[in-house]
Amino acid sequence: INNKLMSVHVNAVLSGSGGKVAWKEVMPYNPSMRIEGVTVLRDFVALEGREGGLTRLWVMGSSLEPSSLRRLEFQEELYEVEIGVNKELDTPFLRLSYSSLTTPRTQYDCDLRILGQDEGLTEVWQQRVPNFDPSKYTCRRFFAKAPDGTQIPVSMVHLKSLGTEDGAQWQPRPCLLYGYGSYGICVDPGFNVHILPYLDRGLVYCIANIRGGGEMGRHWYEKEGKYLTKRNTFSDFVACAECLVEQGITTPNKLAIEGRSAGGLLIGSVLNMRPDLFRVAVAGVPFVDIMNTMCDPSIPLTTGEWEEWGNPNEWKYFDYMLSYSPYDNVHKLPYPDVLITAGLYDPRVAYWEPAKWASKLRVHNTKPDSKILLKMDLEVGHFSASDRYRYRREKAFEQAVVLDKLGLAPMPKL
Numbered sequence: 247i248n249n250k251l252m253s254v255h256v257n258a259v260l261s262g263s264g265g266k267v268a269w270k271e272v273m274p275y276n277p278s279m280r281i282e283g284v285t286v287l288r289d290f291v292a293l294e295g296r297e298g299g300l301t302r303l304w305v306m307g308s309s310l311e312p313s314s315l316r317r318l319e320f321q322e323e324l325y326e327v328e329i330g331v332n333k334e335l336d337t338p339f340l341r342l343s344y345s346s347l348t349t350p351r352t353q354y355d356c357d358l359r360i361l362g363q364d365e366g367l368t369e370v371w372q373q374r375v376p377n378f379d380p381s382k383y384t385c386r387r388f389f390a391k392a393p394d395g396t397q398i399p400v401s402m403v404h405l406k407s408l409g410t411e412d413g414a415q416w417q418p419r420p421c422l423l424y425g426y427g428s429y430g431i432c433v434d435p436g437f438n439v440h441i442l443p444y445l446d447r448g449l450v451y452c453i454a455n456i457r458g459g460g461e462m463g464r465h466w467y468e469k470e471g472k473y474l475t476k477r478n479t480f481s482d483f484v485a486c487a488e489c490l491v492e493q494g495i496t497t498p499n500k501l502a503i504e505g506r507s508a509g510g511l512l513i514g515s516v517l518n519m520r521p522d523l524f525r526v527a528v529a530g531v532p533f534v535d536i537m538n539t540m541c542d543p544s545i546p547l548t549t550g551e552w553e554e555w556g557n558p559n560e561w562k563y564f565d566y567m568l569s570y571s572p573y574d575n576v577h578k579l580p581y582p583d584v585l586i587t588a589g590l591y592d593p594r595v596a597y598w599e600p601a602k603w604a605s606k607l608r609v610h611n612t613k614p615d616s617k618i619l620l621k622m623d624l625e626v627g628h629f630s631a632s633d634r635y636r637y638r639r640e641k642a643f644e645q646a647v648v649l650d651k652l653g654l655a656p657m658p659k660l
Contacts (some may be wrong), residue, residue, distance in 0.1 A: 248280035248463050251293070253310055270389045271499040272310045280463045285329050288336045294329045299387075299399040299461045301327050303310035303342060303433055316361055318522075322346045324401055326436030334396050341370075345437040347385040347403040347451075350375050352637050375439055382406060383445060389456075390482075396470075399455040399462070400489065401435040405445060420652040421450040421496035421570050423487055425457035425660045427479040428508035429554060430467035434504065440641050447654045450495060454481035458513075470542060473556050475564055487516075498523050501647045507532035507595060507628065512584075514572025514603065521613075526583040526651035528644055531592055531628055534572040535599040537564075540577065547594060573599070576606045580613035587646045589626040619647070 251273040259266040273281070278297060282472055285292040286308075292305040296316075307314040330353060338359050344435035345351040350373035360366035386401035408414045422444060425435050433453050441451050455461040458479035462532040471479050487503070490496050501524050502534030505513040510532020517527055533539070538557045543549050556563030562612070566573055584607060588600040604620040610643045611618060621643070623630070 248275065248465070249282070249295075251281055251284070273312060273315070277463070280572065281458075282388065282426070283329060284433065285332050285340070286335075287332070287338070287340070287358070289338065290340070292329055292332075294327075294464060296432070296461070299455060300325065301432075303327055303329065305340070305361065318342075318356065318361065320344070322349065322385075324387055324435040325349070326434040328475040345373075347401065347435045347437065348380045348383045350378070350380075350437045350439075356642070372455065373437070376522075378439075378442065379640050387435075388489070388493070390486040391476070392457075392482050392485045394478075396457070396478075396482070398457075398486055398592070400486050401453040401455070402450060402495075403435075403441075403445065403448040403452075405448060408448060408450070418494055418495065418497045418500060419448060419450045420500045420502070420654055421452060421490055422504060422648065423454055423490065424504050424509075424539050425454040425456055425483045425486075425512050425611045426481070426505060426507075426509040427454075427456040427471060427512055427624060428462035429458075430471075432459050432461045434461070440638075443642075443645055444649075447649060449654060450529040450648075451492065452486070454483050454486040456486070462629040472554055473563070475572055476555065476566070479512060480519060482522065482643050483512060483516050487520070491523075493628060499525050499581075500654060502526045502528070502651055504528040504530075504644075504648075507582045508533055510534060510600075511536065511572060515570050515575070517584070518572060518574075518575045518577070518579070521579045521581045525646055526585070528585045528587075528648060530587045530630075530644075531589060531595045532572070532600050532603065533588060533595045534603040536567055537574055539596070540567065545596075547650045548559070573603050573606060575604070578610050578612050581607055581611045581616055581618070583616045583619075583647075583651050585621065585644060587621045587644065588623070589628060589632075590622060590624045591627045594628045604658075 252269045253272050253400050253436050254269050258268040272320050281293055281295040283294040291306050303318040305316050325346040327344045330343045332341050339355045340358055342354050342356055353371040354367045355370055357366035384406045387401050389397040390400055444451055456479050457466050460467045503524050510529040512527040513527050514534045558564040558567055559596050586600045586604050591598050604618055607618045
């Protein structure tokens with residue numbers, strides 16, 4: 247399910263004899279390497295895909311000899327890279343797009359005749375980020391151990407001035423853990439300008455690459471994060487949060503969590519599992535009333551979603567989905583502060599799902615000093631405001647709630 251690379255002569259295709267018998271294997275199936283795209287130049291073939299939880303690029307000669315395969319290496323440990331637009335065949339240069347948690351999006355021309363760590367790269371454009379100094383930040387990756395022993399990647403970025411997590415000056419810091427974990431969608435450690443207000447206030451920002459996404463290959467989703475293995479997504483996220491606490495990076499009273507849409511389902515589920523582990527949660531347009539929605543085929547998107555969660559008209563899926571449905575598993579528990587955002591015109595997650603979830607949380611919450619906040623935008627849909635300035639105002643509101651609950655408002659002196 248990670249794909250393999252085959253070739254066929256163009257003449258065979260044009261003559262109508264390009265069936266499977268004419269195919270030749272170039273690269274066999276590799277369970278640790280997923281091929282997602284191929285770009286052909288005159289003397290080189292470039293591949294893009296995933297390996298070891300990160301996006302990768304490989305280059306091989308036009309002879310398609312497997313021994314000529316080389317991986318492009320970069321100096322940073324964590325990054326996001328993809329092949330850009332390459333419309334010229336007769337060239338040794340490959341246009342690629344690169345970014346990391348500390349490097350704004352950058353377009354490079356890569357001379358494929360000279361391959362080494364950052365060798366042969368010529369910068370042609372970089373995203374302009376006013377007042378941003380990449381030397382102020384550091385990032386790394388570690389792995390959390392899931393209940394079944396699976397190693398879950400976690401990417402982390404913070405100010406260098408906070409020190410190193412194993413240094414004598416390090417103290418548990420306010421931290422935000424972000425997760426999604428559905429549809430095989432990957433949350434890669436690329437540059438995100440919207441987290442800079444967090445970082446500059448001393449917050450540690452983490453991304454949990456939990457099962458249900460596709461970061462570690464297609465099996466991370468198809469075999470271990472959907473249908474009757476979906477609960478792995480939630481236990482993975484809890485394991486990542488516990489690892490942050492065990493390593494002394496943060497404490498439960500300083501830990502915020504965030505997810506949107508199917509990531510909102512993630513937030514709702516882990517709040518039911520471990521409400522004591524978090525200080526504040528942000529659930530954007532959360533898909534939380536999974537049973538009522540998936541049992542109603544008259545809703546336009548329902549039957550297509552059965553491919554992700556299962557068809558609740560079959561008892562094995564009904565019982566399993568019911569076991570993690572956020573709305574159906576709200577009980578008398580000490581829930582942390584929760585901010586729920588929604589849009590009245592959302593065609594994917596109907597407004598009543600977050601509204602009824604907020605109401606039920608308020609009724610069942612046994613923690614007297616925590617608040618369940620619902621922010622319903624009466625003009626937008628699933629993806630918040632399309633106006634970039636209004637979108638940033640919405641993000642600023644969410645961040646203000648998180649910073650306030652974590653004691654980082656106003657901005658501390660670091």
